[in-house]
Amino acid sequence: xxxxxxxxxxxxxxxxxxxxxxxxxxxxxxxxxxxxxxxxxxxxxxxxxxxxxxxxxxxxxxxxxxxxxxxxxxxxxxxxxxxxxxxxxxxxxxxxxxxxxxxxxxxxxxxxxxxxxxxxxxxxxxxxxxxxxxxxxxxxxxxxxxxxxxxxxxxxxxxxxxxxxxxxxxxxxxxxxxxxxxxxxxxxxxxxxxxxxxxxxxxxxxxxxxxxxxxxxxxxxxxxxxxxxxxxxxxxxxxxxxxxxxxxxxxxxxxxxxxxxxxxxxxxxxxxxxxxxxxxxxxxxxxxxxxxxxxxxxxxxxxxxxxxxxxxxxxxxxxxxxxxxxxxxxxxxxxxxxxxxxxxxxxxxx
Amino acid sequence: xxxxxxxxxxxxxxxxxxxxxxxxxxxxxxxxxxxxxxxxxxxxxxxxxxxxxxxxxxxxxxxxxxxxxxxxxxxxxxxxxxxxxxxxxxxxxxxxxxxxxxxxxxxxxxxxxxxxxxxxxxxxxxxxxxxxxxxxxxxxxxxxx
Numbered sequence: 001x002x003x004x005x006x007x008x009x010x011x012x013x014x015x016x017x018x019x020x021x022x023x024x025x026x027x028x029x030x031x032x033x034x035x036x037x038x039x040x041x042x043x044x045x046x047x048x049x050x051x052x053x054x055x056x057x058x059x060x061x062x063x064x065x066x067x068x069x070x071x072x073x074x075x076x077x078x079x080x081x082x083x084x085x086x087x088x089x090x091x092x093x094x095x096x097x098x099x100x101x102x103x104x105x106x107x108x109x110x111x112x113x114x115x116x117x118x119x120x121x122x123x124x125x126x127x128x129x130x131x132x133x134x135x136x137x138x139x140x141x142x143x144x145x146x147x148x149x150x151x152x153x154x155x156x157x158x159x160x161x162x163x164x165x166x167x168x169x170x171x172x173x174x175x176x177x178x179x180x181x182x183x184x185x186x187x188x189x190x191x192x193x194x195x196x197x198x199x200x201x202x203x204x205x206x207x208x209x210x211x212x213x214x215x216x217x218x219x220x221x222x223x224x225x226x227x228x229x230x231x232x233x234x235x236x237x238x239x240x241x242x243x244x245x246x247x248x249x250x251x252x253x254x255x256x257x258x259x260x261x262x263x264x265x266x267x268x269x270x271x272x273x274x275x276x277x278x279x280x281x282x283x284x285x286x287x288x289x290x291x292x293x294x295x296x297x298x299x300x301x302x303x304x305x306x307x308x309x310x311x312x313x314x315x316x317x318x319x320x321x322x323x324x325x326x327x328x329x330x331x332x333x334x335x336x337x338x339x340x341x342x343x344x345x346x347x348x349x350x
Numbered sequence: 351x352x353x354x355x356x357x358x359x360x361x362x363x364x365x366x367x368x369x370x371x372x373x374x375x376x377x378x379x380x381x382x383x384x385x386x387x388x389x390x391x392x393x394x395x396x397x398x399x400x401x402x403x404x405x406x407x408x409x410x411x412x413x414x415x416x417x418x419x420x421x422x423x424x425x426x427x428x429x430x431x432x433x434x435x436x437x438x439x440x441x442x443x444x445x446x447x448x449x450x451x452x453x454x455x456x457x458x459x460x461x462x463x464x465x466x467x468x469x470x471x472x473x474x475x476x477x478x479x480x481x482x483x484x485x486x487x488x489x490x491x492x493x494x495x
Contacts, residue, residue: 296374311365
């Protein structure tokens with residue numbers, strides 16, 4: 001290892017953490033047997049509060065006692081274990097590509113979050129992941145809205161399944177993917193649809209699968225996010241007044257249980273890719289969109305907002321946009337009308 | 351820039367997807383992505399196919415010096431964006447006069463352009479050790495002020 005090779009040092013650090021959890025006394029930890037979209041994993045927490053956050057905000061299915069875990073995740077804080085604090089980054093500059101290349105060469109995946117000083121490593125061959133925080137509660141600001149996102153990305157990834165930066169809206173088991181960069185109107189569209197009685201598998205990230213005969217989306221989280229104005233547009237003032245304080249993005253994190261009706265469904269068969277656009281006016285309108293434009297709305301934000309796997313994410317997104325009809329939806333300024341338009345659109349799709 | 355010989359896609363940092371009339375090209379190193387449509391897409395396909403770029407420029411010259419200069423500027427832009435690089439193999443590519451892009455350039459006389467998008471680049475180029483808000487964290491870039 002060269003002394004000026006921070007990526008190699010990060011790999012060595014990851015290996016040391018993975019070795020340490022292999023001999024960790026699990027009786028000191030809170031153990032949860034979890035099921036995310038039929039992926040069974042065991043999660044061991046040093047902070048019971050973090051375990052509660054994950055149970056509350058992850059979209060989880062029931063899991064029988066007999067079903068074995070494919071993955072074990074150790075979600076640890078150094079203070080609680082009496083371990084040395086997480087190492088700071090090993091160099092002057094952080095190079096994402098260099099780190100990912102070094103990890104891949106070692107058969108690992110991982111990431112480093114500077115400000116909260118959080119390390120996350122995953123060994124796909126062994127099915128083991130570890131996250132190390134400084135002390136209880138020092139998870140990243142965005143964790144509550146999408147707990148364990150990087151681990152879910154690594155655990156679920158295959159040629160035919162991927163986390164996608166997309167919202168979903170559906171009715172009677174069929175729905176659309178809403179794609180676009182942050183601020184494009186995905187979350188507001190989902191919330192408007194939910195207020196109008198439609199279902200969802202998430203407003204920001206969901207798991208998407210491309211089977212031979214169908215594309216499906218499943219929820220990973222049970223949180224919708226929206227700024228106060230968007231909540232008022234969709235639900236009026238009564239809900240907005242009852243929600244928790246705003247998060248780091250200035251948005252409410254709205255748990256499914258806070259809504260008048262739980263809108264999350266276990267799966268939606270996806271019939272189209274829709275790129276929302278703030279249009280104003282009294283009625284929403286759909287128009288066919290070239291697959292390449294839908295791809296440009298989906299792939300970059302999906303690929304680059306996850307810690308790695310850009311190439312696979314891009315290939316996956318391109319295949320998705322080629323096989324599904326793609327549309328642009330010009331959004332009206334009326335939440336109820338948006339919901340009705342989406343319902344009519346989904347019902348009208350073959 | 352002196353463009354000579356054959357070029358290739360700068361893989362693995364560059365990924366391209368062919369949608370028929372449009373190539374979407376992404377540079378994983380800097381997060382920028384590009385749309386190449388029409389004759390630009392045809393040119394990209396020919397560059398991938400190993401046609402010598404200087405040969406394409408020369409073959410397009412009968413359609414006018416301005417067009418040839420436009421083709422040269424387009425190809426230079428691809429190189430400067432890190433999307434293509436000189437081909438590592440020494441084998442001669444097919445004759446440029448047979449390139450589909452040459453026929454299209456001579457017929458359409460349209461200067462090729464690409465559209466670049468950098469809304470993701472800030473996410474990739476931010477250095478989270480030094481550039482992010484202490485209280486918010488990567489990937490939020492520190493306010494320049």
